[in-house]
Every structure is written in structure tokens, then in C-alpha cells.
Amino acid sequence: MAKDNNYNIETMTExxxxxxxxxKSDEVVLQTEKLTKKFGGLIAVNNFDLKVSQGQISSLIGPxxxxxxxxxxxxxxxxxxxGGKVIFKxxxxxxxxxxxxxxxxxxxxxxxxxxxxxxxxxxxxxxxxHCRSNEGTWTSILQTPGQKKEESEIKKNAxxxxxxxxxWKYRDELAKNIAYGNQRMLEIGRALATNPDLLVLDEPSxxxxxxxSEDLMDFLKEIIKDNLTILLxxxxxxxxxxxxxxVTVMDEGKKIAEGLPEDIYSNPQxxxxxxxxxxxxxx
Amino acid sequence: xxxxxxTNNKNNIYKYLPIFLLIIIFLIFPFIINAYWVDVLFFFGIxxxxxxxxxxxxxxxxxxxxxxxxFMAIGAYTTAILNTTLGIPVIILLPISAIAAxxxxxxxxxxxxxxxxDYLCIVTIGMGxxxxxxxxxNPFGITGGSNGVYGIDFPSFGSIFIVDNSTKFYYxxxxxxxxxxxxxxxxxxxxxxxxxxxxxxxEIAAESTGIDVRYYKLLAFVLGAGLAGLAGNVxxxxxxxxxxxxxxxxxxxxxxxxxxIGGMGSIPGVLIGAxxxxxxxxxxxxxxxxxxxxxxxxxxxxxIFRPGGIWPRKRGAVEFKSLLLKxxxxxx
Numbered sequence: 117m118a119k120d121n122n123y124n125i126e127t128m129t130e131x132x133x134x135x136x137x138x139x140k141s142d143e144v145v146l147q148t149e150k151l152t153k154k155f156g157g158l159i160a161v162n163n164f165d166l167k168v169s170q171g172q173i174s175s176l177i178g179p180x181x182x183x184x185x186x187x188x189x190x191x192x193x194x195x196x197x198x199g200g201k202v203i204f205k206x207x208x209x210x211x212x213x214x215x216x217x218x219x220x221x222x223x224x225x226x227x228x229x230x231x232x233x234x235x236x237x238x239x240x241x242x243x244x245x246h247c248r249s250n251e252g253t254w255t256s257i258l259q260t261p262g263q264k265k266e267e268s269e270i271k272k273n274a275x276x277x278x279x280x281x282x283x284w285k286y287r288d289e290l291a292k293n294i295a296y297g298n299q300r301m302l303e304i305g306r307a308l309a310t311n312p313d314l315l316v317l318d319e320p321s322x323x324x325x326x327x328x329s330e331d332l333m334d335f336l337k338e339i340i341k342d343n344l345t346i347l348l349x350x351x352x353x354x355x356x357x358x359x360x361x362x363v364t365v366m367d368e369g370k371k372i373a374e375g376l377p378e379d380i381y382s383n384p385q386x387x388x389x390x391x392x393x394x395x396x397x398x399x
Numbered sequence: 400x401x402x403x404x405x406t407n408n409k410n411n412i413y414k415y416l417p418i419f420l421l422i423i424i425f426l427i428f429p430f431i432i433n434a435y436w437v438d439v440l441f442f443f444g445i446x447x448x449x450x451x452x453x454x455x456x457x458x459x460x461x462x463x464x465x466x467x468x469x470f471m472a473i474g475a476y477t478t479a480i481l482n483t484t485l486g487i488p489v490i491i492l493l494p495i496s497a498i499a500a501x502x503x504x505x506x507x508x509x510x511x512x513x514x515x516x517d518y519l520c521i522v523t524i525g526m527g528x529x530x531x532x533x534x535x536x537n538p539f540g541i542t543g544g545s546n547g548v549y550g551i552d553f554p555s556f557g558s559i560f561i562v563d564n565s566t567k568f569y570y571x572x573x574x575x576x577x578x579x580x581x582x583x584x585x586x587x588x589x590x591x592x593x594x595x596x597x598x599x600x601x602e603i604a605a606e607s608t609g610i611d612v613r614y615y616k617l618l619a620f621v622l623g624a625g626l627a628g629l630a631g632n633v634x635x636x637x638x639x640x641x642x643x644x645x646x647x648x649x650x651x652x653x654x655x656x657x658x659x660i661g662g663m664g665s666i667p668g669v670l671i672g673a674x675x676x677x678x679x680x681x682x683x684x685x686x687x688x689x690x691x692x693x694x695x696x697x698x699x700x701x702x703i704f705r706p707g708g709i710w711p712r713k714r715g716a717v718e719f720k721s722l723l724l725k726x727x728x729x730x731x
Binding site: 192193194213214215218219223224226230231232233234235236239242243244245246247248249251252253256257258259263266267270288290306307310 | 601606609611714
């Protein structure tokens with residue numbers, strides 16, 4: 117089970133497989149064009165272009181403060197872009213609010229887990245179904261048959277999702293009481309419960325141990341078979357190199373490289389961004 | 400499968416048994432206590448209704464609202480003015496005053512709904528005070544200034560049944576409270592209630608889970624104000640007079656502490672809180688001058704030992720214990 121950290125040797129055959137996949141599906145799901153976001157005088161994201169292809173796992177990497185999370189926040193509508201476009205399935209998302217964007221099919225998780233901590237795990241996932249249901253206040257107060265039916269459907273879907281992320285046994289546990297790794301999975305479960313087309317994960321493996329990261333990678337590989345696209349920010353190079361089909365590297369708000377994981381891994385510009393220029397190494 | 404169902408039913412019967420008992424006790428209460436205590440229990444009902452209404456805003460959504468009495472005042476004055484000037488029956492004004500209070504809440508909270516925590520709290524204090532002062536200043540000569548409006552009719556269903564004595568008022572208010580509780584429990588168990596709780600837990604996460612935060616906050620305010628308006632209507636018809644000093648800031652604070660004492664978002668908790676606020680001062684009337692002192696001490700002790708309230712809302716508590724054990728096994 118122990119996976120070798122030596123990507124170059126191990127992933128060679130996998131690269132070929134992925135190349136084929138890339139050729140097969142070059143339909144772009146999400147695209148940003150010259151995306152710009154400023155905070156006062158600081159340009160957090162600067163003319164940033166990103167392409168995410170259907171059915172693939174795309175990664176966005178970069179050193180701390182590169183603006184990765186800002187890109188995510190602009191894409192999911194939490195921040196408003198100062199310039200450029202975000203195009204999802206051919207539609208411009210400008211001016212859309214987060215709850216509208218999620219209805220279009222972009223679900224996200226957060227870098228520092230944001231669960232509804234005083235609600236049970238099942239309720240957390242049921243909350244994810246909110247945007248896919250539409251019974252109103254009065255029908256809820258009166259508990260009409262239609263409302264009851266929808267409610268049981270919500271519950272059923274949520275239970276399926278909870279089983280999918282392997283947290284079924286914690287269904288009645290408060291979200292704040294379960295282990296950290298499980299909380300991460302619960303957040304992913306909640307995002308999946310919105311039936312997204314694109315799942316945006318902000319450092320899903322941070323704080324997880326090796327085994328948990330490994331499980332997470334297997335899980336992500338499993339769920340993209342279900343007509344899902346994943347975009348993730350990641351620091352853990354094992355995860356990035358292990359599962360990404362396409363990697364985009366960002367530094368100081370700009371894109372500095374993109375390509376297959378192997379190419380990125382040996383790209384001198386990327387190494388420089390991460391480690392800085394090292395005089396001794398140059399010699 | 401069938402057996403399973405049967406045991407479920409049995410469990411349900413045991414679960415609801417205390418509630419049935421409570422209802423029966425409430426029904427026979429007026430026959431075993433004197434009229435004074437029936438009145439006390441009526442005001443317990445009013446406070447329960449107000450507590451439930453504030454519980455929507457404060458308990459379910461976590462929005463600090465210290466001007467809730469303002470909404471009740473709108474309901475009470477709507478009833479009083481329309482009844483005394485136009486002679487509209489009070490019972491018809493019951494939904495109308497609820498709608499008036501709800502509409503007013505929508506109007507005043509619409510521009511400020513994005514405010515958080517203390518900021519919202521301060522605005523609602525201001526709002527409540529503005530309502531009270533406006534009523535006091537007798538705009539267009541319709542609110543009667545500090546004398547208020549008097550001579551409000553009793554609620555009557557045609558001429559067949561008139562709610563005209565303490566016992567009838569007691570049943571009248573508790574019928575409304577009962578129906579409200581049923582409605583609110585249903586709401587708690589629906590996607591609306593879940594959305595509210597999500598907003599209370601984490602606004603940003605709620606927004607990016609697909610919940611229209613702004614809409615659901617406004618909804619909570621409008622529903623809460625509507626219920627307060629309802630309470631205002633009943634209050635006005637019971638006292639037959641409404642005056643501005645009934646809707647003071649102190650009263651809003653009382654409502655706030657009902658929800659805090661009982662437990663945020665917990666309906667039985669709110670009932671207990673309402674009982675604490677309305678019954679204890681009557682029971683301990685001999686210590687009336689130390690009331691606030693005891694009250695303050697009780698609050699401090701509460702905050703230390705039971706910060707969640709006397710009866711906080713339990714979620715999935717049934718399997719809580721066994722699951723803890725299971726987690727332990729997994730980790731070990």
C-alpha cells in the first residue's frame with residue numbers, strides 16, 4: 117500500500133493514460149479570463165487565466181500568498197472581481213451571488229473547515245441539498261404532503277452522500293465532535309450533496325496524515341468517474357502529483373506555468389517560486 | 400419489519416405522554432386556581448408567544464434583536480386604532496396586525512439586514528425606541544400620546560362566542576401558543592429551519608452551501624415580527640388599552656433573557672424561560688424589591704454553569720452515547 121514518493125518513475129505510465137484522457141475531453145468547464153482582484157493597493161490576482169477541463173482533476177498550486185484562495189473566492193462569488201471574467205459552462209458568472217453560483221453547479225470547501233458545528237453530520241449534508249429543493253415557508257409550517265415528500269427525498273440523498281464519504285456511523289453526532297479528518301470528509305460530503313458539476317476544494321489534505329491523504333486521493337479519483345470535475349488548491353505535492361491531470365502554478369497573482377504534473381515538477385520557474393533562487397544550487 | 404414499526408409507535412407514545420399530560424393539566428388549570436392566577440398564566444402565555452417570536456430571530460438565526468417590543472407595539476396599535484376608529488372586529492384584526500408588524504419589520508430591516516452581531520443589535524434598539532417615542536408623540540392624533548388608545552373590544556366570533564373573561568382569555572392565548580408551537584416545530588424540521596440554523600452557525604459557509612442568507616434573515620425577522628404583532632393584538636384586547644410605556648426597552652430585554660435563559664432555538668426552553676420571567680415575580684412577590692438583584696445573580700450563575708440555557712435544543716441525542724463509544728474503539 118505504501119506509495120512511493122518518487123513520482124518520476126512511478127507515474128510515467130500513468131502520464132500516458134492521462135494524456136489520452138486530456139485529448140479525449142478538452143471541453144472546458146470553467147474558465148477565467150484576465151481575472152483581476154485588488155485589495156486596496158495590493159493586487160492579489162493579476163490577469164489570471166485558468167482553464168478547467170471536463171472530467172479532470174485540475175490543481176492550482178503556488179507558494180503562500182500567491183492568491184490561490186482569492187481566485188477560488190472570486191470563482192465562487194464570495195469576492196467580486198475587479199476585472200476579467202469567470203465563465204462556467206459558457207455563462208459569465210459576473211455579479212452572481214454565492215448561493216446562485218452553487219445552484220449553477222459549483223460547490224466548494226474551505227481551507228479552514230467551515231462546518232455547521234452545532235448541527236449533526238446528517239443535518240450538515242442535508243443543508244447541502246438546500247439549493248436543490250424549493251418548498252416554501254407556508255408549506256413547511258403546514259407540512260403539506262409535497263413538503264413531506266421533498267423532505268424525505270432530501271434525507272435520502274443526504275444519507276447516500278454520507279455513506280459515500282464514509283461517515284454514516286457519525287450521522288447523529290454533532291459536526292464539531294468528530295475527528296478532524298472526518299470533518300474534512302464531511303465538508304466534501306456537504307459540497308457533493310449540492311449535486312455539483314464542478315467541485316472546488318481548498319487544500320483538502322491540509323492537516324491530514326499520510327493515510328488519510330491517501331484515502332482522500334482514492335476518494336477523489338473515485339468521484340470524478342461520476343461526471344464530476346474537480347479543481348483543487350493543494351500544498352501537499354504527493355497529492356498534487358498523485359491525482360492531478362493538469363496543474364496550474366501561480367505566484368504573486370500571476371500564472372507562471374501550467375502543464376502536466378511531471379513537467380511542472382521539473383519546471384525551473386516553479387522550483388524557483390517555491391524555494392527561491394539558491395546560489396549554491398546554481399553552481 | 401412490522402415488529403419494528405410497533406416498537407416505534409410505542410416509543411412515540413411514551414415520548415408524547417408528558418406533552419399530553421401537560422396539555423390536560425393546562426386544560427383543567429382554570430378550574431382549580433383562582434382568577435388572579437388564571438390572569439398570571441395568561442400573561443405567561445403572552446410572554447411565551449413573544450418569546451417564541453423572538454426565538455425565531457435570536458434563537459434560530461442568531462440575530463440580536465433588542466427592539467422586539469417595537470413589533471409588538473405595531474401589532475397592538477394596529478388593533479387598537481382600527482378597532483376603536485373603524486370598528487373592525489378584533490378577531491379579523493388578528494391576522495391584519497400580524498401582517499402589519501411583519502410588513503413593518505420588512506421595511507425597517509431590509510436596509511440593515513447585512514449588519515452583524517452588535518451593530519444589528521444597536522440598530523434594533525434604536526428602532527424599538529423610535530417606535531415607542533413616535534407612539535408617545537401622537538402622530539396625526541391617532542395614537543393618543545402617552546395616554547394610549549383605550550376602549551378596545553373583546554375578541555368575538557360573531558355574536559356566538561365572546562372572549563370576555565379571564566378563563567376564556569387563558570384558553571384563547573394558549574390555543575394561539577399551541578398552534579404557534581406546532582407551526583414552529585414543523586418549521587424547525589424543514590429546510591427553512593435548517594437554513595436558519597446554518598446561518599447561525601456559519602454565515603459564509605451557509606451562503607456557499609446555497610442558502611440565500613439575506614432572504615432567510617429577512618424571513619426570520621418578518622415571521623418573528625408577525626408573531627409579536629399577534630401577541631400585541633391579544634394583549635391589546637385583554638387590557639382594552641394600549642399605551643407606549645408597555646413597550647419599553649426593558650421589556651425587550653426581558654424577551655431577550657427569555658430566549659437566553661431557556662436556550663437559543665429551543666421551543667421547550669423558551670416556554671421555561673417565559674415561565675421564569677412571568678411566574679417567578681408573582682410567586683416571590685414578597686421579595687419584589689430584590690427581584691432584579693435575584694434576576695441578575697441568576698443570569699450570571701446561568702451563564703457560568705449552563706451557557707446553553709436551561710433546556711438547550713438537542714440534536715440527534717438518542718445515539719449520542721453509543722457513537723462516542725464507537726469513536727473510541729475506532730481510534731483505539
